[in-house]
Amino acid sequence: MSKLAYLQCPTGISGDMCLGTLVSLGVPLEFLIEKLNGLGIAHEYKLWAELVLHNGQQATKVHVDLLNNSDRQHSHQHHHPHHRHLGEIEEMILKAGLPERAQTWSLAVFRQLAIAEGAVHGIAPEKVHFHEVGAVDAIVDIVGTCLGLDWLGIDTNEQGLPSLYCSAFPTGGGTVRAAHGQMPVPVPAVLKLWEMRGCPVYSNGIERELVTPTGAAIATTLAQNFGSPPPMMIKKVGLGAGSLNLPIPNILRLWLGEAVRHEHVTGNRKRGIESRVRGNDQIDTLPLSPTDRSHTTNINPTLETISVLETQIDDLSPQAIGYVFEALFTAGAVDVFTQSIGMKKSRPGILLTVICHPENLSNCEAVLFRETTTLGIRRLTQQRAILEREIQLVETEYGVVRVKVAWTQQAEQRILNNIQPEYEDCAELARKHQISWREIQRIALQNWYLQKS
Incomplete structure (x- = not known):
């Protein structure tokens, strides 16, 4: 090597x-x-x-x-x-x-x-x-x-x-x-x-x-x-x-x-991976079973630098939190979440955490200072491992659903890790056709596998 x-x-x-x-x-x-x-x-x-x-x-x-x-x-x-x-x-x-x-x-x-x-x-x-x-x-x-x-x-x-x-x-x-x-x-x-x-x-x-x-x-x-x-x-x-x-x-x-070199796949299975060759000769792989995953050592997620902002709040109306979430996502936040905490003087409060890329740190911090009552924000710089991913469109009898596909790359081979229909698309079709959300999600996932076969 x-x-x-x-x-x-x-x-x-x-x-x-x-x-x-x-x-x-x-x-x-x-x-x-x-x-x-x-x-x-x-x-x-x-x-x-x-x-x-x-x-x-x-x-x-x-x-x-x-x-x-x-x-x-x-x-x-x-x-x-x-x-x-x-x-x-x-x-x-x-x-x-x-x-x-x-x-x-x-x-x-x-x-x-x-x-x-x-x-x-x-x-x-x-x-x-x-x-x-x-x-x-x-x-x-x-x-x-x-x-x-x-x-x-x-x-x-x-x-x-x-x-x-x-x-x-x-x-x-x-x-x-x-x-x-x-x-x-x-x-x-x-x-x-x-x-x-x-x-x-x-x-x-x-x-x-x-x-x-x-x-x-x-x-x-x-x-x-x-x-x-x-x-x-x-x-x-x-x-x-x-x-x-x-x-x-x-x-x-x-x-x-x-x-990492590409390992040739022989037969229908090798090291627990079921593979098939698509029409464009690109090797694609089906998701691994839990047993197979435990024996796989060449998973190579991408590392990226991420910024984390944290602040505690105990004097802000809960009605404002939803608006803060929307403003933070508009400013470029990757994720936003809260946790219930106990603060000084026995006051119940929340820990508000924002995850964003470093280039959006200033914008997200400005939202927190503008839209909340906080007087100070902690900044952390961390590394996170992420999977490669893309959005693929899947046709169903009820309409088109976007499906997020995540994988790890090994030379020319993609090993799929997660396939997840987008929530909003499934919810919209479920409301429109008066069908359960779970059924729309199941059909979208089933059609994705059929589309790739």
């Missing part, structure tokens, strides 16, 4: 976080130091690692300490005493005696970063000498990351790039002080790198610099695709710590695994 990796960036990505994930996965720090010494800058920095805790979760923190500036922390925001042009860095890499793949990838990352910086400042990439490109720590981060990916033995695609995938990026917010003064977050170089690859982004509500130019350059150059993880069997997860104190752990996660 081919080896691949997935970068999950719930709190962004930086160069030192990338190095942390690789050391966490077992890449020897001594190996990185030995190979990086070939760059000829070993006298300028010290590389070391430690285990740290972020919000109670342990991760590997890699430090790049400059030997001539002990007060300078690892961040592209600070002034760099030595600026290097792209050509000088490329020459360093070519003369370092790096493994072939690590050399190729390092050159590609620096070229991508120089193109972005050049576009931002209106100069040719070869003339770029800004601190984001010339810093010692950026050189160590980028070349070290490429060395680590090569050491892990990750496969390459036809273009020679690693089989690396990456999640969507959190935008962050606020401002940072850089060499050119105060800048909004995301900084211009990061925005340009995202634009060059058409990257998906979202706001997780954290107003800090979450993605650095070095981290963005590594991901946008080496990743083949962005978004949900590819079908894979996870073998090990590396955790790289950042330097920020955030509401959620400032940790980059690198999933290392093997690509």
